Amino acid sequence: MQTQRLLVLVSGIAGLVLTMGVARFAYTPMIAYMQAQTGLSDALAGWLAGWNYLGYLSGLLLVTRLRDLMLKDRLYRIALVLAVLTTALMALDDAPWLWGISRYLAGLATAGGLMLGSGLILNWLIRHDHRGELGLHFSGIGLGILIGALAVELVAPFIDWRGQWWLLTALGAVLLLPAWIWLPRPNHGTPLSAQHTAAxxxxxxxxxxxxxxxxxxxxxxxxxxxxxxxxxxxxxxxxxxxxxxxxxxxxxxxxxxxxxxxxxxxxxxxxxxxxxxxxxxxxxxxxxxxxxxxxxxxxxxxxxxxxxxxxxxxxxxxxxxxxxxxxxxxxxxxxxxxxxxxxxxxxxxxxxxxxxxxxxxxxxxxxxxxxxxxxxxxxxxxxxxxxxxxxxxxxxx
Known part of the structure; x- marks a missing residue:
């Protein structure tokens, strides 16, 4: 049980690093390099961020209507894959419309990673009486920021902005593996009991x-x-x-x-x-x-x-x-x-x-x-x- 608990927590952290740190937050340190090399303006940078959050809001509205845990699990795994694909989309061209599509879809992936992923992890922790460890799961957001920033900054002297996005895509693909494999399906394990939902x-x-x-x-x-x-x-x-x-x-x-x-x-x-x-x-x-x-x-x-x-x-x-x-x-x-x-x-x-x-x-x-x-x-x-x-x-x- 202790080994499985650790793997589930690592899975959740990896999912947050991917969907938050790579798909979302890597855009922040990338703005400066994209401005220097592509002419990205402050206004366009703000609009792209706005599209990202519009995607997040769209994903949130979808998530709030879901009740079936197995459906949530499937959509979460789709969000993990989408996080990798949208990161790659940023490297394909320097067209603002393409960046806007990427940021919107990345917002959907972020909503899935944060809301669905955290909910699935919380569900597993509650069923196994580990509720107090959810704070450790949320540490994945900060780790995502740090890892994404390191990935951007360490290679900046050697490759251009497009190469940086490809590197982030590769990093996301690596994170996808533990996030996907080590999260148990929600129909496995002890169901929630009355003590978990006491009024x-x-x-x-x-x-x-x-x-x-x-x-x-x-x-x-x-x-x-x-x-x-x-x-x-x-x-x-x-x-x-x-x-x-x-x-x-x-x-x-x-x-x-x-x-x-x-x-x-x-x-x-x-x-x-x-x-x-x-x-x-x-x-x-x-x-x-x-x-x-x-x-x-x-x-x-x-x-x-x-x-x-x-x-x-x-x-x-x-x-x-x-x-x-x-x-x-x-x-x-x-x-x-x-x-x-x-x-x-x-x-x-x-x-x-x-x-x-x-x-x-x-x-x-x-x-x-x-x-x-x-x-x-x-x-x-x-x-x-x-x-x-x-x-x-x-x-x-």
């Missing part, structure tokens, strides 16, 4: 609307940094050539973040931990606006990596705790708003950067939106329903 007191509708508002704001905070961190660094004269290194720092900080935030939430409660996450991310967003130093860039990258995946894992885990009888429906509702923000934000940020020549206005805009999300969390703490938050976080996850 609990759910928060009221106002609490949920405030959480949705806060998570919507987090979508803005996440996507602008996820899309433009490399460019924001590269456009500062004193930091030219450091963009790829900053993105690797994001991945380095994100890899252990789910486990660290889970530990904090067990001590202080989910809402308090989320407030810390939002506050630290606001600081990280504003640092490049007020300082062009390497220290500020490093701190900003580390804070973003630490907080963005922490916020996602905390929110989704809190939903699982507070809505144990139907977490998928609530997760889908929250992720819908998060996905809409991911479509709008990179387009607006890219256009603002194109008009102003820098990303300061975009970062200030995002910091204000994140502050609004922080305000939603503060109001949630004042509602009677949140009184059990600390007990829930300590006793049920």
């Amino acid at each position: 609990a007191t759910e928060p009221g509708p106002i609490w949920l609307w405030l959480l949705q508002g806060a998570y919507l704001c987090a979508g803005f905070g996440y996507v602008v940094n996820a899309t433009f961190t490399v460019l924001i660094t590269e456009q500062q004269p004193a930091l030219a050539g450091q963009g790829g290194a900053m993105w690797m720092l994001v991945g380095l900080a994100a890899a252990p973040a789910p486990l660290l935030w889970d530990r904090l939430a067990r001590r202080v409660g989910y809402l308090s931990a989320l407030q810390w996450g939002y506050g630290l991310q606001i600081v990280g967003i504003l640092l490049p606006v007020f300082s062009n130093t390497l220290a500020a860039a490093v701190a900003s990258a580390l804070l973003f990596g630490l907080t963005f995946i922490g916020i996602v894992s905390l929110v989704l885990t809190m939903v699982g705790v507070r809505y144990p009888t139907h977490p998928a429906a609530i997760m889908a509702r929250l992720t819908l708003g998060y996905g809409i923000a991911q479509i709008i934000a990179p387009v607006v940020a890219g256009e603002l950067a194109e008009l102003s020549g820098h990303f300061d206005l975009s970062l200030i805009m995002v910091a204000i939106i994140m502050a609004l999300g922080f305000g939603c969390l503060v109001i949630m703490r004042l509602l009677p329903q949140t009184e059990t938050d600390r007990q829930s976080s300590a006793g049920r996850v």
Whole structure:
């Protein structure tokens, strides 16, 4: 059982590295090389990111309608293959329409990898009483960022942008094997029992609307940094050539973040931990606006990596705790708003950067939106329903 548990966790991590790190996040460090070698503009970079998130949102809407575990398993495996194919599509030509198709389909693959893959892993962990290890699974997102960035940066002096995409495709093909082979089919094993789905007191509708508002704001905070961190660094004269290194720092900080935030939430409660996450991310967003130093860039990258995946894992885990009888429906509702923000934000940020020549206005805009999300969390703490938050976080996850 211990060997199988390890293989399942490695399978889930490999799936996230493939669908998130390669199919999605490798685009971020690649933007700088594509701009230098193909003339990719800030505005087009933002539009391509918007197409990626539109694909993610489309995939999310599809996923939320699925109920059959075997169908989810088949679609997840299709998403794994699609992640490899869409990465290869980026290398075929320098036509913007082809890149747009690639990014849209990569978004579908990302939705499958994150939502379907995580759901299948969670289902297996719950059936085998390993629920507390889901944080280890989410570490695959940070590892994906780090591995994708390393793959891009290490070969940059030797091959052009097209060769970099082909290398990423080969990396994805390697990751496909453990992600596919080591994940058991969902009809294998002990079915869920009543103890796994015991009912609990759910928060009221106002609490949920405030959480949705806060998570919507987090979508803005996440996507602008996820899309433009490399460019924001590269456009500062004193930091030219450091963009790829900053993105690797994001991945380095994100890899252990789910486990660290889970530990904090067990001590202080989910809402308090989320407030810390939002506050630290606001600081990280504003640092490049007020300082062009390497220290500020490093701190900003580390804070973003630490907080963005922490916020996602905390929110989704809190939903699982507070809505144990139907977490998928609530997760889908929250992720819908998060996905809409991911479509709008990179387009607006890219256009603002194109008009102003820098990303300061975009970062200030995002910091204000994140502050609004922080305000939603503060109001949630004042509602009677949140009184059990600390007990829930300590006793049920």
